[in-house]
Structures are given as structure tokens and as C-alpha cells.
Amino acid sequence: MTQLALVIDLNVCVGCHACVTSCKEWNTSGWAGPMVDQNPYDGSPTGTFFNRVQTFEVGVYPKTETVHFPKSCLHCEEPPCVPVCPTGASYKRPDNGVVLVDYDKCIGCKYCSWACPYGARELDEQQQVMKKCTLCIDRITDAKLSDRDRRPACVLACPTSARLFGDVHDPDSEVSIAIRERGGYQLMPEWGTKPANHYLPRRKTVMHIDQDELTRVDNPLRKEDLTTYTGEETLDDVAW
Amino acid sequence: MHPAFSVIFLTTLIGAGQGLFLAMVTGQLYAIARFLPVQADRFYAVGSLVALILLLAGLASSFFHLGRPERAWRAAAKWRTSWLSREVIVLPIVMALVFAYGIAHWMAWTQPLFRVGESLQVDATLLLGLLGTLASFALFVCTAMIYAGVKFLQEWHTPLTVVNFTFLGAASGFMLAAAYSAYIGNPLVTFFGTWAVILTLVGLISRLAHLSRNAHLKHKSSVQTAIGVRHTAVVQKAQGATGGSFNTREFFHGRSESTAGTVRLVFLVLVFPVPILLIGAAYVTASPTLPILAFVAQYVGLMAERWSFFAEARHPQNLYYQSVA
Ligand code: SF4
Ligand code: SF4
Numbered sequence: 001m002t003q004l005a006l007v008i009d010l011n012v013c014v015g016c017h018a019c020v021t022s023c024k025e026w027n028t029s030g031w032a033g034p035m036v037d038q039n040p041y042d043g044s045p046t047g048t049f050f051n052r053v054q055t056f057e058v059g060v061y062p063k064t065e066t067v068h069f070p071k072s073c074l075h076c077e078e079p080p081c082v083p084v085c086p087t088g089a090s091y092k093r094p095d096n097g098v099v100l101v102d103y104d105k106c107i108g109c110k111y112c113s114w115a116c117p118y119g120a121r122e123l124d125e126q127q128q129v130m131k132k133c134t135l136c137i138d139r140i141t142d143a144k145l146s147d148r149d150r151r152p153a154c155v156l157a158c159p160t161s162a163r164l165f166g167d168v169h170d171p172d173s174e175v176s177i178a179i180r181e182r183g184g185y186q187l188m189p190e191w192g193t194k195p196a197n198h199y200l201p202r203r204k205t206v207m208h209i210d211q212d213e214l215t216r217v218d219n220p221l222r223k224e225d226l227t228t229y230t231g232e233e234t235l236d237d238v239a240w
Numbered sequence: 241m242h243p244a245f246s247v248i249f250l251t252t253l254i255g256a257g258q259g260l261f262l263a264m265v266t267g268q269l270y271a272i273a274r275f276l277p278v279q280a281d282r283f284y285a286v287g288s289l290v291a292l293i294l295l296l297a298g299l300a301s302s303f304f305h306l307g308r309p310e311r312a313w314r315a316a317a318k319w320r321t322s323w324l325s326r327e328v329i330v331l332p333i334v335m336a337l338v339f340a341y342g343i344a345h346w347m348a349w350t351q352p353l354f355r356v357g358e359s360l361q362v363d364a365t366l367l368l369g370l371l372g373t374l375a376s377f378a379l380f381v382c383t384a385m386i387y388a389g390v391k392f393l394q395e396w397h398t399p400l401t402v403v404n405f406t407f408l409g410a411a412s413g414f415m416l417a418a419a420y421s422a423y424i425g426n427p428l429v430t431f432f433g434t435w436a437v438i439l440t441l442v443g444l445i446s447r448l449a450h451l452s453r454n455a456h457l458k459h460k461s462s463v464q465t466a467i468g469v470r471h472t473a474v475v476q477k478a479q480g481a482t483g484g485s486f487n488t489r490e491f492f493h494g495r496s497e498s499t500a501g502t503v504r505l506v507f508l509v510l511v512f513p514v515p516i517l518l519i520g521a522a523y524v525t526a527s528p529t530l531p532i533l534a535f536v537a538q539y540v541g542l543m544a545e546r547w548s549f550f551a552e553a554r555h556p557q558n559l560y561y562q563s564v565a
Contacts, residue, residue, distance in 0.1 A: 017480075038483075044482070044483030046481060046482075048486070049481070052485075053478075053480050054478055054479050054480045055476070055477040057474070057475045057477050058473065058474050059471060066477070067467065067469060069467050071480070080391070080392070083321035083322060084321070084322050084323075084324065084389075084390070086314075086316070086317065086322045086324040086328060087315055087317050087325075088318050089314075105314055106307075106308065106311075107308045107309070107312055107315055108307020108308045109305065109307075109315070110305075110490060111386070113486070114241075114390050114393065116392075116557065117392045117461065117557060118557060119487045119491070119555075119557030119560050119561060122487065123486050123490070127307075128307025128308050129307060129308065185468050187465070187466060187467070188461050188465050188466060188556065189465070190460045191391070191392065191460070199468055201468070201469075202469075
């Protein structure tokens with residue numbers, strides 16, 4: 001069985017929101033659109049988004065770290081949002097594991113949003129139906145697109161390649177290898193929702209340098225140096 | 241959670257409607273057992289009509305909760321998995337049975353259909369009354385399980401939610417039956433009033449148990465599990481929206497903690513001691529207006545109770561929506 005998903009690398013995400021804007025651009029004009037905004041140019045702009053980049057600060061100043069955290073529907077393998085839907089508008093595609101909403105059936109009762117612990121679903125104020133990330137289902141299932149383009153808009157847009165896309169059930173896929181080898185984890189594992197999307201943790205790159213790698217203690221030229229120095233540059237300053 | 245008025249009206253109105261219907265059937269059963277004088281069929285018919293009106297009003301208000309009310313019929317589809325779907329099916333069944341029960345009394349279809357044992361004559365009204373009772377209890381369970389069934393809302397995810405909905409709904413219905421009897425000068429006011437007080441007291445015990453359970457609740461999720469970073473100090477700086485979003489509107493009550501505290505106090509006073517005292521006073525003074533006042537006070541209190549029920553529930557998604565920047 002296939003389970004398509006995103007793997008998001010928090011170690012490289014710089015919080016540029018390119019995925020947010022390209023998601024909105026692709027999806028508002030495509031199958032899942034429109035994603036309507038209210039007061040877009042006014043004091044309190046609000047609207048429907050499938051993907052949001054949030055920012056958290058970890059630690060206490062001055063030992064703080066900023067974590068940019070892109071969040072969208074995690075396409076849970078045990079999606080609690082699906083069985084509660086009274087109309088069957090919310091469903092999980094059996095062929096690729098993507099969780100979708102049928103906008104023609106949804107009655108806008110919002111019950112599914114109560115049953116998602118991640119806040120991944122948003123009711124569209126104008127259409128009055130529930131919306132959420134589709135993993136760009138209209139791109140990834142479009143056989144007319146090249147392999148390069150048959151990926152979600154956010155993945156194509158990310159300038160740092162913080163977003164990987166693939167089948168997390170295939171052990172040899174790029175995403176499975178990333179999860180396995182780079183400590184991929186799921187959000188709120190305590191609820192047993194088994195999110196398909198994973199996150200790669202932030203990592204510190206530490207390099208150890210010894211003092212004698214900076215100053216050569218056994219410089220052979222020094223032994224042959226007969227100069228008496230009176231404050232000018234020594235051999236140690238110019239060669240080692 | 242955001243307390244939506246459509247849902248507050250829905251749950252309190254149908255609760256009172258189901259309770260009033262249960263009161264009518266209880267009255268009939270006591271009369272059959274000769275514990276109470278037999279009432280004219282008109283008494284039950286009008287009582288059922290009032291119950292039906294409350295159920296219809298609740299149904300009407302539920303439509304305001306939907307983004308696409310014109311598609312509401314679709315909600316009956318997933319009764320195998322969704323409590324909301326089950327409620328959508330059981331509510332019309334209850335309404336049909338309440339209607340049929342009222343009509344059976346109105347048309348005096350009281351010729352016995354068959355006998356059980358020596359003395360119990362079973363007629364159409366009794367059969368419909370018992371079926372309606374079953375359906376009413378099923379509806380209490382379905383309505384409450386919509387809330388109690390969502391495991392993420394830990395404040396709601398307890399059998400106490402079902403117990404509260406059932407007893408508070410039944411209490412307000414019996415209170416209304418007492419008010420109705422007082423209004424038409426029927427002596428059954430004492431009978432219904434006594435049951436209303438008993439149900440209110442049971443409701444008080446279970447609601448207090450619910451409140452104290454929630455006061456000691458430990459939430460499963462934290463901001464650490466939400467973003468998967470192990471550190472004691474994690475603060476949200478931006479939530480990806482400037483002017484809020486669906487997530488900030490649907491999952492927060494949007495009032496101060498002191499307002500929420502006041503509403504809790506208001507319902508604790510209006511739902512429990514006030515109607516009990518008023519019924520007690522009506523018993524002593526034989527006043528025809530006090531039971532009506534008792535019902536109104538309790539109903540207003542129940543709206544506050546439902547508001548408070550929503551406001552006290554903290555959804556784990558709120559961990560992702562703590563600051564606007
Ligand atoms: S993240 Fe939320 S909306 Fe998406 S599948 Fe999981 S529970 Fe459902
Ligand atoms: S809002 Fe739509 S998708 Fe969500 S539970 Fe209701 S009908 Fe289903």
C-alpha cells in the first residue's frame with residue numbers, strides 16, 4: 001500500500017513562507033479553490049490556508065533558538081477526522097493514503113475540525129465547506145506532468161529543500177530513508193493518529209579543532225632560525 | 241471551544257422537549273398503575289405538542305450551525321461511525337413518535353390492543369409512549385456522545401457528559417411539565433415538581449462531579465509534543481496569520497477567564513437551587529406561577545451551563561495558536 005506524505009526538515013527550514021504562498025497560489029486557482037480571504041488589505045487580514053509556517057522560540061535568552069515550523073494536514077494513517085464526518089465528505093484515499101474532503105458533500109458542520117488535534121482543517125468562510133491540504137492531489141495524480149513536476153507545490157517552491165515528498169511505506173524511498181537515518185518523528189504521538197507526515201529534528205553541527213591544528217608546535221624552520229627578534233614579525237607569524 | 245448559540249439552543253431545547261415527553265409518559269404510567277388519577281387524553285396530547293414544538297425549534301436552530309444547511313440531509317449517511325449522523329437519524333424518529341403519541345391521545349385511540357396478565361391493557365398510546373421513551377433516551381446518548389466521543393476534548397471525553405445531558409434535559413422537561421400543569425390548574429404539578437427536583441439533584445451531583453474531574457484534568461498534549469522539541473521553555477512567536485484564522489475563532493471562547501467564571505456561577509445558581517426553592521415555595525403556597533418561573537430560570541441557567549461546557553473544553557490544537565505576531 002502507498003502512503004504519500006511530506007517530510008519536513010526543521011534543520012534547514014528558514015521560515016521564508018515560500019511554501020505557504022505557492023500552496024495558496026496553486027490551490028486557490030485549482031481543483032481545491034477558491035481559498036477565500038477576508039480583509040486581505042485591511043487591518044485584520046484572515047483567510048483559508050492549507051499550510052502555515054509558525055515560529056517558536058526554544059530556550060531562555062540569551063540561549064534561545066528559533067524554530068520555524070511549517071504545519072499542514074499530516075494525512076494520518078489513523079485519521080480521527082474521517083469517521084466522525086456524518087456525510088462521508090471526509091475520506092482517506094485507499095490508493096495513496098491522502099485524506100481529502102469532497103466539497104460537494106460537505107455540510108460545513110465543522111465536526112471533523114474538532115476531531116483533528118493538529119488544527120489542520122479550516123472552514124472556508126465564503127464556500128462554507130471544510131478545507132485542508134490535499135498534497136496537491138491534482139498535481140501528483142496528473143500523469144501528463146513530468147516526474148519533476150508531479151509533486152506538491154510547496155515542495156517545488158521550497159528554496160532550501162526542507163520539504164521532501166514521497167511514499168513513506170516504501171522503505172527505499174527518499175522520505176523513508178530520511179526518516180530512518182535522520183531521526184524523523186511524528187507530531188503528538190500520544191493520540192495514536194499515526195501521522196504520515198514526519199519532521200526531521202534540528203541538529204547542531206559540531207567540529208572539534210585542537211590547539212595544535214591552529215598553531216604548529218613543531219615547526220622545523222624554527223630550529224634553523226638565527227634571527228634575534230626585537231618586536232617584529234616572527235617566523236611563527238608567517239609560516240608554520 | 242467556541243460556544244455556538246445554535247448548538248446551545250439545539251441541545252437545551254431538545255433536552256427539554258425529550259424531558260417533557262418523558263414526563264407525559266411517566267404520568268400515564270403512574271395513572272395506569274393507579275398511583276395517580278387518570279388524566280384526560282387532551283392533557284397528554286397538548287403536552288406532546290409542546291414537546292414537539294421544542295424539538296422542532298431545536299432542529300431549526302441546529303441548521304444555523306451548518307455552513308451548507310441545504311445539504312443537511314446528507315448527514316444521515318455515516319451512522320456506522322459518526323454520532324452526529326446517529327443524532328440526525330434519531331431526532332426525527334423521536335419527533336415522529338412524540339407526534340404519534342400526541343395524535344393517539346388526541347384521537348383517543350385507547351381501545352386495548354392486547355392484554356398483559358390480568359389487568360394491564362396495552363393500547364396504542366402506551367406502545368407509542370414506550371417506543372418514544374426508548375428513542376428519547378437514545379437521542380440523549382447520541383447528542384451527548386457527539387461531545388463525549390471526541391477523545392481530543394478531554395474535558396468532554398467522559399461518561400459524565402452523557403449523564404449530565406440526560407439528567408439536566410430530563411429535569412428541565414419535568415420542570416416544564418410542572419409549569420404546564422400549574423398553568424392549566426392540574427393537581428399533577430406536585431408529582432411533576434417532585435420528579436423535577438429529584439432529577440435536578442441527580443444532575444447537580446453529576447455536574448459537580450464533572451466540574452471537579454475537569455479541575456484535576458491532566459492534558460495529554462503539550463507544546464513540546466505538538467512540535468516535537470524537548471525543552472522546558474518553548475514559546476510561540478508567530479502562528480502564520482496576522483488577523484487570526486478559523487483555528488482562532490472556532491476553538492477559543494474569546495471571553496476573559498473572569499467572564500467564564502461568572503457564567504459558571506450563574507448556571508450553578510440558576511439550574512439547581514433557584515428552581516428547587518421555587519418548586520418548594522410553590523408546593524407550600526400552591527402558587528400557579530412559581531413553577532413556570534422555576535422552569536424559565538432553569539432553562540436560562542441551562543443555556544449558561546452549555547456555554548460553560550463549551551468554554552471549559554481546551555482543544556489540543558490551541559497549542560499551535562497561542563500568539564499572533
Ligand atoms: S492531520 Fe488532522 S485533518 Fe489531517 S488526517 Fe490527521 S487528523 Fe485528519
Ligand atoms: S465539516 Fe464537512 S467534512 Fe467536516 S465533518 Fe462536517 S460534513 Fe464532514
